[in-house]
Amino acid sequence: MHSYRSHTCGQLRKSNVGESVKLSGWVHRKRDHGGVLFIDLRDTHGLTQVVAEGNAELEKIRAESVITIEGEVVNRAEGTTNAKMPTGEIEVVVKSVTVQSHAEVIPFQVAEDDGAGEDVRLKYRYLDLRREGMHSRVRLRNNVIAAMRRRMWAEGFQEFNTPILTASSPEGARDYLVPSRLHPGKFYALPQAPQQFKQLLMMSGFDRYFQIAPCFRDEDGRADRLAEFYQLDMEMSFVEQEDIFRVMTGVIGGIFEEFADFTGEKRRVEFLPNMKYADAMNTYGSDKPDLRNPLVLCDVTDVFKRDDVTFNAFKGVIEKGGVVKAIRAPKVADRPRSFFDKLNDWARGEGAVGLGYITVKDGVGAGPIAKFVPAEAQGQLNKIAGLEEGDAIFFICDKEDKALKFAGRARDKICDDMDIREKGVYKLFWIVDFPMYEFDEKAQKIDFSHNPFSMPQGGLDALNGPDPLKVLATQYDCVCNGYELASGGIRNHRPDIMERAFAIAGYSKDVLEKKFGGMLNAFRYGAPPHGGCAFGVDRIVMLLADEPNLREVYAFVMNGQYEDPMMNAPSDITEAQLKDLHLKLNLPKKVEAA
RNA sequence: GCGGGUGUAGUUCAGUUGGUUAGAACGCUUCCCUGUCACGGAAGAGGUCGCGGGUUCGAGUCCCGUCACUCGCGCCA
Numbered sequence A: 001m002h003s004y005r006s007h008t009c010g011q012l013r014k015s016n017v018g019e020s021v022k023l024s025g026w027v028h029r030k031r032d033h034g035g036v037l038f039i040d041l042r043d044t045h046g047l048t049q050v051v052a053e054g055n056a057e058l059e060k061i062r063a064e065s066v067i068t069i070e071g072e073v074v075n076r077a078e079g080t081t082n083a084k085m086p087t088g089e090i091e092v093v094v095k096s097v098t099v100q101s102h103a104e105v106i107p108f109q110v111a112e113d114d115g116a117g118e119d120v121r122l123k124y125r126y127l128d129l130r131r132e133g134m135h136s137r138v139r140l141r142n143n144v145i146a147a148m149r150r151r152m153w154a155e156g157f158q159e160f161n162t163p164i165l166t167a168s169s170p171e172g173a174r175d176y177l178v179p180s181r182l183h184p185g186k187f188y189a190l191p192q193a194p195q196q197f198k199q200l201l202m203m204s205g206f207d208r209y210f211q212i213a214p215c216f217r218d219e220d221g222r223a224d225r226l227a228e229f230y231q232l233d234m235e236m237s238f239v240e241q242e243d244i245f246r247v248m249t250g251v252i253g254g255i256f257e258e259f260a261d262f263t264g265e266k267r268r269v270e271f272l273p274n275m276k277y278a279d280a281m282n283t284y285g286s287d288k289p290d291l292r293n294p295l296v297l298c299d300v301t302d303v304f305k306r307d308d309v310t311f312n313a314f315k316g317v318i319e320k321g322g323v324v325k326a327i328r329a330p331k332v333a334d335r336p337r338s339f340f341d342k343l344n345d346w347a348r349g350e351g352a353v354g355l356g357y358i359t360v361k362d363g364v365g366a367g368p369i370a371k372f373v374p375a376e377a378q379g380q381l382n383k384i385a386g387l388e389e390g391d392a393i394f395f396i397c398d399k400e401d402k403a404l405k406f407a408g409r410a411r412d413k414i415c416d417d418m419d420i421r422e423k424g425v426y427k428l429f430w431i432v433d434f435p436m437y438e439f440d441e442k443a444q445k446i447d448f449s450h451n452p453f454s455m456p457q458g459g460l461d462a463l464n465g466p467d468p469l470k471v472l473a474t475q476y477d478c479v480c481n482g483y484e485l486a487s488g489g490i491r492n493h494r495p496d497i498m499e500r501a502f503a504i505a506g507y508s509k510d511v512l513e514k515k516f517g518g519m520l521n522a523f524r525y526g527a528p529p530h531g532g533c534a535f536g537v538d539r540i541v542m543l544l545a546d547e548p549n550l551r552e553v554y555a556f557v558m559n560g561q562y563e564d565p566m567m568n569a570p571s572d573i574t575e576a577q578l579k580d581l582h583l584k585l586n587l588p589k590k591v592e593a594a
Numbered sequence B: 001g002c003g004g005g006u007g008u009a010g011u012u013c014a015g016u017u018g019g020u021u022a023g024a025a026c027g028c029u030u031c032c033c034u035g036u037c038a039c040g041g042a043a044g045a046g047g048u049c050g051c052g053g054g055u056u057c058g059a060g061u062c063c064c065g066u067c068a069c070u071c072g073c074g075c076c077a
Helices: A056-060 A118-123 A125-130 A132-154 A195-203 A241-259 A277-284 A301-305 A312-319 A337-349 A375-385 A400-418 A459-463 A495-504 A509-523 A537-545 A575-580 A589-593
Strands: A020-032 A036-043 A046-053 A066-075 A090-101 A177-179 A187-189 A208-216 A228-237 A268-271 A297-299 A323-329 A356-361 A364-366 A392-398 A425-432 A437-440 A445-448 A475-480 A483-490 A530-536
Touching: A020 A046, A020 A090, A036 A056, A056 A090, A118 A125, A125 A132, A132 A208, A132 A228, A132 A241, A132 A537, A195 A208, A195 A228, A195 A509, A195 A530, A228 A241, A228 A537, A241 A268, A241 A425, A241 A475, A241 A483, A241 A530, A241 A537, A277 A297, A277 A400, A277 A425, A297 A375, A297 A400, A301 A312, A301 A323, A301 A375, A312 A323, A312 A392, A323 A375, A323 A400, A337 A400, A356 A375, A364 A375, A392 A400, A459 A495, A475 A530, A483 A537, A495 A509, A530 A537
Parallel strands: A046 A090, A268 A425
Antiparallel strands: A020 A036, A020 A066, A036 A046, A066 A090, A177 A187, A208 A228, A228 A530, A297 A323, A323 A392, A356 A364, A356 A392, A425 A475, A437 A445, A475 A483, A483 A530
C-alpha cells in the first residue's frame, strides 16, 4: 500500500464504496460530537469527510495539522449527504491515523475568509495560500501562463531566456542594481524588460521570439504595480503594426475568452477598433480609458471665453493659456445636492479648486455657476456638450495637459458615483499613434515620451521636419477596462534614424554608443525590420480573477513598501559581505538614528 | 517626496458629550454531547487601546509629534 495516499481528497465517489483507502491532508474543520468525530480532510484537490469513533488522537488534533488516515469508503446514510461537496455522497471511516505534523494555533482562519489584513496574510503567506481564494487564483495564474505558451508555440514562436544580470540602462525607470564582486565599483542591473535582448534575437535571425519574462523596476508601487512582475514578452521580424495586432489580439483575446468564467459568471469579451492616442486623451482624458464608462469629455473653452459669460475664475486661467474641459452626466439634475457636494469634496481632496457644474432644469441652466452663463451662452454649451433636459455638466479648467488628466479621473469618479459602469465585459482595444517626443517642463527640453527604440512614423524625413513634437511613433498600447495590458512598437532598426532620433532628445552620438553600443552595432550588420510588445501577465490574471490588486494573484509577493514580511527582505548584510563587494554604506540620518 | 484612510484581544470589528472594571463575533483552553458539515451546549483565559508627549480631577476618546499599513498623486522612457 502507498505510504501516504491511495487517493486525493477530491477523488472518492460512490463507485469507491467498500474500498480500503489511504488519505493524507490538512485538518480543515473538525466537528466533535463526543462519541463520533467528523473531520473535513483537505488537500489541493478537495475535501473529504472522515469519521472516527473514540479516537483520542484525533479528538486532540488542531486545525491545519497534517494527518494520514487509513479507512474504508462508505455510503453516507440518507439525509446526511452533502450536495455542496463533490465527495459529499461518501465518507471514510477511520481505522488508523498517523499524525504527520501538529499545527500550532493559526494566526487567522484557513477554512474561511475572516477578512485578515494584508500584513498578517503576507507574513504567513503559506497559510493564506491554503485558503480557497488564493489557492484558486494562483492556479488560474498557472493555467493562464500555460495557455500563453500553448498559444504562442502554436503561432510558431520560440521561447528564449534572457539574462537577469545585465547592464543598467540610462532611460526609463530606476534599475535594481547588483554590485559586482569581481569588478570593484561596477554593477549589474536587473532588467526592466528584455528589450534589447529580444531585438538582438531578431538580429540573430530568429523571427518569432517570446518569453514569460521577469521584469524589475525600482519605482514606488500601486495596487496594479509591483517591483517585480512578469510579462508575456514577444517580438517578430518582417512585420508591420497590424501583423503584431493580428497575432496578439488572437492570443490574448483567446485567453480572455478561455478564462472569462473563472469567477463563476461568464463575462463577454469585446474587441473594439484601434484608438488614436490623441483621441483617447481628448475624449477620455487618459491613455488607458475604461470604455465600460460611457462618459466622454468635450471642450467648452469657447463658451467661457464669451464676453457675456462672466465666470472670472475660469476667464483668468483661459487668459493664461488654459482650457475648460467638460463632462456631460446624463439625467442627474434631480440628484440631491449631496451628490454634487461629494464630487466637489473629492475634487478638492485631489488638489483641484473644485468641480464646477451646471444642471439643466426646465430648459434653463441651474446650480451655483449658472448665473454667470446667460441663456445664449447656455445654448452654445448645450450644443457642444449635447446637453438635454435633466442632464448635468461638470467643468475642469486648467492648462490643457493638467485639465485633460484631471478630467479623465473625474470622468471615472462621476461614473462610479452614478453607478453606470458596464458590468460583465472585457473591452479590449489598441491605442496607436503615440507621440515620439514630449516637452519636459522640468528639464526644459524635448525628450522621448515613450520607447526611444520605436520607429518614428515617416522615418528620417519626419525627424528632419520642423516640429519634432508633432512626430508620431510606431508605438502602441493594449488597453482593457482601464488597465494598460501591453506596450509595444515597431522598432527603429536603422542606425542613421536612431542617431537622429536621439540627437533630437539631446543625446550625443557618444552617449548613444556608450549606452546602446551593443545593439547599435548589431544594427550595422544587417537588421530586419521588426517589432513586438509585452503583456503584463499579472494584470491579465487580475482582470480574469476580478481582483483590484496584483497581490491577490501572486503566490509570494512584497507589500506596498516593497518589503517581504515573511522572508524579511530587504535585510541587512554583514560587514564581510560589504567588504567582498567593495561597498561602504552612506545612510540617511533618519535611518541611522533608528 | 506629497495627500486621503486606517491602527482597540490571535483575527475581524464596536466603543456615545472626556467619566464605573474597555465590549462583541470568530478563534483558543477545559468540560458535556453518536450524524455533523459555519455542529450544538456550559465555563474560562486572553488588552502596552501603534508609540511618545501634552491638556484635564479624569484620555481608547481632545491637542501636538511620530511610526506602521493601505489607497492615490508625483515617479513608472
